[in-house]
Amino acid sequence: MIMTTVLLTGATGLVGSRLLPRLADDGVDCRALVRRDVELPAGVTAVRGDLDDPASLAPALEGVDAVVHLAALFRTDDEAAIWRANHDGTRHLVEAVAAHAPTARVVMASTGNVYDATAPRPARETDPCTPTAAYPASKVAAEQLLRESGLTWSILRLPFVYGDDDGHLATIATLAPRFGLHPAHTYSVAHHRDVAALVRMALAGTTDGRVVNLTDDAPVTVWEMARLAGATLEESSAPLEHPWSGRMDGALARELGFRPTVPTIHAAAAEGIL
Template sequence: MSTQSNKILVTGVTGLVGARLLRRLVEAGLDCRVLVRHEKDVPTGVPAVVGDLFDPVALAEAVQGVSDIIHLAAVFRTPDTELIWKSNLEGTRALIAAVKDQAPAARFIMASTSNVYPADQGRPGREDDAVAPQQAYPASKVAAEQELRESGLTWAVLRFPFVYGDGDGHLEDLPKYALAGKWHPAMRMSTIHHRDIATAMHLALTGVMDDRIVNIADEAPTSIYELAQLVGGQLESSAEPLTNPWYLLSDSSLARSLGFQPVVRTVHQAVQEKLM
């Protein structure tokens, strides 16, 4: 299906992922509309509805006449678990209700996380794995996924791993996360560059991911130790046995079978091509 005549609502466009994805969608000639909390957040030249996921009037206006929804709005790094659940589950539920009422034929694409997979399983996380995460962010995402899957809408869920690049500073913060989490330096992690968030979304807009959960990742999980070095950080080395060696690794073979091909295949390529 061509997306050139479609109208796409994008939520979460002031976030690290959303701001970079919206720019790429607009540059590709897609007709986008955004839902933003404040007038000052409106990107130049992009039609906007001012409101939030808990404003029924704004939601109804935002989804009216759209063919696709790209739902990125989420709360992640905060100790306020109530806010995480309200934003990620209740907010998604409200958006689903508005879409069912105003644009029931629209495709609803939701960004989720590969953090949903158990730390102690014996292989990379796969879309059909049972998931019951304990932390608020992935748990709220699983609950939101379930709401969408049961909504009766045409849907797709894209589970993203660690996102980096385009000057977002996320990878530069990795040594801090590793120290706080006491991660083993040999632990490898799936990654995806912002360019390939767009690659995946363009593919999802064609319909090939409809009614599926799909892991999106690049081609080379990299060790925490190496990633820290790439951004000028330093982690203490260790030869101790690595427990839970598949934690934070996701199996993206389904995405590849559906036609996903990352443009930035590895973090090393991103460094070489100055895409960080």
């Protein structure tokens, strides 16, 4: 690992709480941006700050070599809050990095939800993104802020992330009926181990100036995800309206040297790391 001091936002979230100990175990000097006292892995330094408060970010950025920006707001009906967290928070962070750590590398986690649902194939990083829902639209806007910042940046578009007993897979049983997900619909997925693997590549500079999709080696159906979580969905043989929605092309990451350590969700099940 080239970087020595890394600041993480969203370090206590679904992805951050699994990524942080892996980076710490790599020997990275990790700082976690937190708004209150929280339990963190051994060796991780908590720094008080809030993306809503730009002035609070300067001390957290002192002497950092990189920033991994994971903080985001997703499952809420408060669209204004989503935009404040995902767009305005990113703007505050980008401006603070430019002012206080301009040579730091910034790695931002985005989402495969930014791609258009009507895509005719798995989505590529160069495809246009015109989402209408607040969460993906705010992430596209945040991506643009970083890309135009003049900083050293990379953007990692994550799929459905699971593993390490995080409970995310178990949500499928309630998400499927809530959002009308067809049981035969397939989604790109990735294990937390491979989020960490791609972040390591980004911190080493491999993805500088690029948007990169993360996927494992095989998509999985909603039906299979529910079954792996111990649930059964209502059966359906109705045709899929948008069969490529939720699917990402992972070729670029592999061209850059990424190889998933957990190749499929079924391999994760066999290993007992769901």
